[in-house]
Amino acid sequence: MSPSVDGRSRKLPFVVWVLAVGTFLMGSTEFVVAGLLPEVADDLGVSVSRAGLLITAFAAGMIVGPPVMAIATLRLPRRSTLVLALVVFALGHVVAALSSNFAVVLVSRVVTALATGAFWCVATVVAARAAGPAATSRALGLLMGGLTVANVVGVPLGSWLGQVSDWRGPFWVLAALSACAAAVVGRFVPDEPRRQPPSVRAEFAALRQRRVWLVLGFIALLMGGVLATYSYISPLLTERAGVPAGAVPLVLAVYGLGAVLGTAVGGRVGDDRPLATMIASAGTTTLILCLLVFLSTSPWVTVVLVVLLGATGFAATPVLGALVVRFAGSAPTLASSLSSAASNVGVTIGSWVAGVALASSLREAGPPLVGTVAAALTAVPLTALALLRATRPETPPRRPGAEAGPPAETGRASPPY
Known part of the structure; x- marks a missing residue:
């Protein structure tokens, strides 16, 4: 290097x-x-x-x-x-x-x-x-x-x-x-000069890349699973786990610190091993959410799992943003904007379904169960990405003379996803 x-x-x-x-x-x-x-x-x-x-x-x-x-x-x-x-x-x-x-x-x-x-x-x-x-x-x-x-x-x-x-x-x-x-x-x-005027057509052409949509689907499922559970974390902590109401803000603050740590570690590791980081994040998050369904009657176990959820659930987010920009090639702006929209779509749908589950006979175990299913479904886009990696790779859209996206160099500077 x-x-x-x-x-x-x-x-x-x-x-x-x-x-x-x-x-x-x-x-x-x-x-x-x-x-x-x-x-x-x-x-x-x-x-x-x-x-x-x-x-x-x-x-x-x-x-x-x-x-x-x-x-x-x-x-x-x-x-x-x-x-x-x-x-x-x-x-x-x-x-x-x-x-x-x-x-x-x-x-x-x-x-x-x-x-x-x-x-x-x-x-x-x-x-x-x-x-x-x-x-x-x-x-x-x-x-x-x-x-x-x-x-x-x-x-x-x-x-x-x-x-x-x-x-x-x-x-x-x-x-x-x-x-x-x-x-x-x-x-x-x-204020970087551009070699050619930006093209709306090129931005939409970037959305024809299958890998862009697979990453967006992963974002919606993972964030929907994590934040659907987080939306109803207070009743899970107080009514099911027996955590005092006055301690809930402290638990949420530590959860946030876990998310900061997970994001930092995921961003550092993900530059070298993006697909492995996604697999590890989705797998451990699914496991933690599943454990919350069955073990959240213990206050200390629940608190530990909630903190770990913050760390594992957000570890893949910087990798996902980087892959969307990379797969979109020379027209990354629209694709990048959709990563934020995908996260919010996942949160909106996930929190709504989690609310229905909370009102059902599942009670406080409902939201983490919904989160478990959503996080487990990330295996679908992950498998598709792995298969695309094993076959002929897609070529990101690029107009002649257009502003280049992050270059696909060999070696450590641009690892295969």
């Missing part, structure tokens, strides 16, 4: 860290409302269940937003798109903080979700190209680490701030921080 490649694989470019700050802010805003729903409902004159639509609206925006915004901003320079997304994100929070009308706040949540989608799909491509093929999974692991750290640090801090001041306080802080992030991104993210 050449020193340059080796050096690049050891140290990530500063721009990746800058983009990770943006994902931290955007991850914080998605669930910070969950800890403030009674205050929001009381101030805006709606029921708590209706105030919960602020979370649903953001999730819906994250399903539709990334692919729509990927196409809408395709011809903009990537740096401009990132800055614009952060500015719109900040303005959305300002509007929400100033408004006393629930409908306006709801619309502002949809707008901030669209901005989040635009930022994520472009940040993924920029980080992957900046890191190079030897460190793509590590770079995307850092970006996704921003999201997991947001759940461990950003959401609890935002909820605390909203409790001690006013529910609008976290919105003002997020608006100010995202405005600062826009200035930093504009200063440090390079």
Whole structure:
């Protein structure tokens, strides 16, 4: 291995860290409302269940937003798109903080979700190209680490701030921080010249790659299984395992730390062994979810399994993002945006089915059972990917003279998946 490649694989470019700050802010805003729903409902004159639509609206925006915004901003320079997304994100929070009308706040949540989608799909491509093929999974692991750290640090801090001041306080802080992030991104993210104008046709052509859809299916199943269980983790801990209600936030924080660790390790190992990382993550996650079904009557065993679930469930996420970018070839933006949409589709469907299972005779064992089935079904896309690897590989779409995706070099810099 050449020193340059080796050096690049050891140290990530500063721009990746800058983009990770943006994902931290955007991850914080998605669930910070969950800890403030009674205050929001009381101030805006709606029921708590209706105030919960602020979370649903953001999730819906994250399903539709990334692919729509990927196409809408395709011809903009990537740096401009990132800055614009952060500015719109900040303005959305300002509007929400100033408004006393629930409908306006709801619309502002949809707008901030669209901005989040635009930022994520472009940040993924920029980080992957900046890191190079030897460190793509590590770079995307850092970006996704921003999201997991947001759940461990950003959401609890935002909820605390909203409790001690006013529910609008976290919105003002997020608006100010995202405005600062826009200035930093504009200063440090390079505005890379493109050899040819981006092509919407090429972006859609990338979706003809079977491997792209197999990875997207894997994302939906794995994230759907993990987060369907996580959505109902509180009743599992308190009513089935007998964990005191006051200890639940601590368990969730440790779960988040496990997710941060899993993402970091998966990103580092996945650059060399992507398919093996996916198999290990899916297999251990399926086993842990299955054990939760049968062993979650013991508080200590349940806590240990929940923490392990965070680590194993998120270990494959940076690899999956890297493979989507790689398989899409010279047109990665739309495909990358669909990875975020696939995750949210999996979470939406998985949490709905888990809710039905919770209300059935399975009770608190229902959600982890649903998660087990979903995680086990990842064997289908995994098998198909392994078969494609063993036969003639697909060639990623590339227009003559188009901007190249992460190069498929031999050796450690670009391992076979």
